[in-house]
Amino acid sequence: MRTRGNDHSWSAGSRPNRRRLLRAGAATAAAGLAATALAGCDLLDPTPDTPPPPDALMGLLAGTHALVSAYDAALAADTTLSTLLTPLRETHRVHAAALDAIMSPRPSASAFTAPTGAPVTGDRKAILKSLRTAEVSAAKQAAEACVATTTSRAVLVGEIAAARATHVEVLV
Amino acid sequence: MSEKLAERLQAALSAEHSAIFAYARLGVLLDKAAQKDARIGEEMHRTRRDALLVQLAELKVAAPVAQAGYALPFPVTDEAGALKLAAYVEDGVAATWRAALADAEGEVRRRILVAYTDAAVRGTHWRRLAEVTPATVPYPGRKTQ
Numbered sequence: 001m002r003t004r005g006n007d008h009s010w011s012a013g014s015r016p017n018r019r020r021l022l023r024a025g026a027a028t029a030a031a032g033l034a035a036t037a038l039a040g041c042d043l044l045d046p047t048p049d050t051p052p053p054p055d056a057l058m059g060l061l062a063g064t065h066a067l068v069s070a071y072d073a074a075l076a077a078d079t080t081l082s083t084l085l086t087p088l089r090e091t092h093r094v095h096a097a098a099l100d101a102i103m104s105p106r107p108s109a110s111a112f113t114a115p116t117g118a119p120v121t122g123d124r125k126a127i128l129k130s131l132r133t134a135e136v137s138a139a140k141q142a143a144e145a146c147v148a149t150t151t152s153r154a155v156l157v158g159e160i161a162a163a164r165a166t167h168v169e170v171l172v
Numbered sequence: 173m174s175e176k177l178a179e180r181l182q183a184a185l186s187a188e189h190s191a192i193f194a195y196a197r198l199g200v201l202l203d204k205a206a207q208k209d210a211r212i213g214e215e216m217h218r219t220r221r222d223a224l225l226v227q228l229a230e231l232k233v234a235a236p237v238a239q240a241g242y243a244l245p246f247p248v249t250d251e252a253g254a255l256k257l258a259a260y261v262e263d264g265v266a267a268t269w270r271a272a273l274a275d276a277e278g279e280v281r282r283r284i285l286v287a288y289t290d291a292a293v294r295g296t297h298w299r300r301l302a303e304v305t306p307a308t309v310p311y312p313g314r315k316t317q
Contacts, residue, residue, distance in 0.1 A: 087306035094310045143289070147282045151274050154281060158273045162266070162289040162312045166296040170307050 055103040060145045060157065063138050064096045065112040067164075070134050074127045077120035081127065088167050095160050102153065132171045139164035177280075178233040180272035181224060184287070187261075187268040188221040189238040194261040197244070201254035206301060210258065213294055217265070220287055255302035262295030266313035288313065 055061075071089035075082060100107060120127055142161035149157050195214035199207055228235040248257045269288035276284055292312035299307035 083305070087308065091308065091310040139289075143282070143285055146273070146285050147278065151277070154273045155270065158270065158285050158288060159311045159314065161285060162270075162292040163308065163310060165289045165293050166308045166312060169293050169296045170300055 052105050055105065055107065056149065057099055057103055057145065057153070057157070058107065060142060060160070061096060061099045061103065061107060062112065063141050064092050064099065064160070067092045067134060067138055068096065070131060073120040074131055077122075078124055078127055081124065084170065085131075088170070091163055091167070095163070098156060099160075102156070128171045132168055135164050135167045135171065139168065174275055177272065177275040178228070178231055180268070180275050181228060181231075182233065182236055184265075184268045184272060184284075185221060185224040185228065186236045187265045188217050188224065189236070190242045191217045191261045191265050192221065193238070193242045194244070194257055198248060198254035198257050201248065201251050203251065206251075206255070209297065209301075213258070213262075216290065216294075223283075252302065255298050259295050259298040259302065259304070262291045262298060263313065266291035266295060267315065270313035 068089055071085055071092065075085055075089070120130070122130075139161055142157060142164055146154055146157040146161050192214060195210050195217065199210040199214070202210055225235050244257065245260055246253070246256070248254055266288055269284055269291060272284045273281060273288065289312075295312070296307050
């Protein structure tokens with residue numbers, strides 16, 4: 001912004017004065033600050049256009065949501081299974097929330113808007129057998145994830161693996 | 173091999189000792205089918221105990237010895253009490269193995285996970301026989317949930 005002071009200083013010709021030196025110094029400092037800010041930005045976020053890689057537990061979380069969907073479908077198909085299946089579905093929901101809370105970056109909720117699975121058909125026995133198969137395979141997935149994960153996550157992922165195995169025990 | 177892991181394995185061994193003792197006490201109160209399950213359970217805990225003795229010897233760490241007797245957490249005089257005790261000891265074993273997970277890596281962690289899962293499943297089995305509903309918990313072996 002030009003001011004009367006500015007006008008006055010410029011009108012004084014090329015002779016350096018105190019005000020012009022101060023102004024020049026301030027401009028240099030500002031430019032330096034801007035450069036530092038940009039450099040800092042680069043340092044923290046080298047590729048701002050590339051999203052960070054998904055968390056290593058993404059597959060386990062996806063499997064957890066798939067189990068919830070499988071229980072949803074089974075419960076819709078046979079309401080007499082409600083007492084048995086509702087607590088199991090709730091456990092998978094609790095696990096999904098617990099995984100969600102520790103993952104980085106936080107998974108987007110829309111990633112799991114369940115692909116409405118094929119409607120469940122068959123009698124009670126067939127439904128339980130299909131859930132049992134899903135839990136056995138999901139327990140294996142969680143066990144592998146537990147062995148591969150970090151120290152700080154080993155207990156939670158191990159708990160999920162063990163819980164899935166216990167579900168197989170009651171799906172009879 | 174961390175010192176912490178050695179302590180966790182010692183705790184697991186103590187839990188396995190007490191489970192073996194409990195199974196020997198409760199078996200006679202169960203019906204025939206459940207007695208068979210109890211024998212299989214007891215055998216599994218003996219196997220784990222023996223594996224732990226080898227593992228601790230390799231680590232040159234003292235192995236806690238079994239006590240002559242263990243105080244039962246509640247009176248066990250009938251089948252219901254026996255089933256409750258069986259679930260109780262499996263929960264205790266599961267808790268000690270669960271606690272060791274974070275102190276091990278790779279194949280050692282895998283073996284700990286297998287022992288933990290086995291106790292969790294067996295505890296669930298006993299609760300199912302006792303008709304406890306639900307027989308499962310979201311986080312097996314976790315004290316507060």
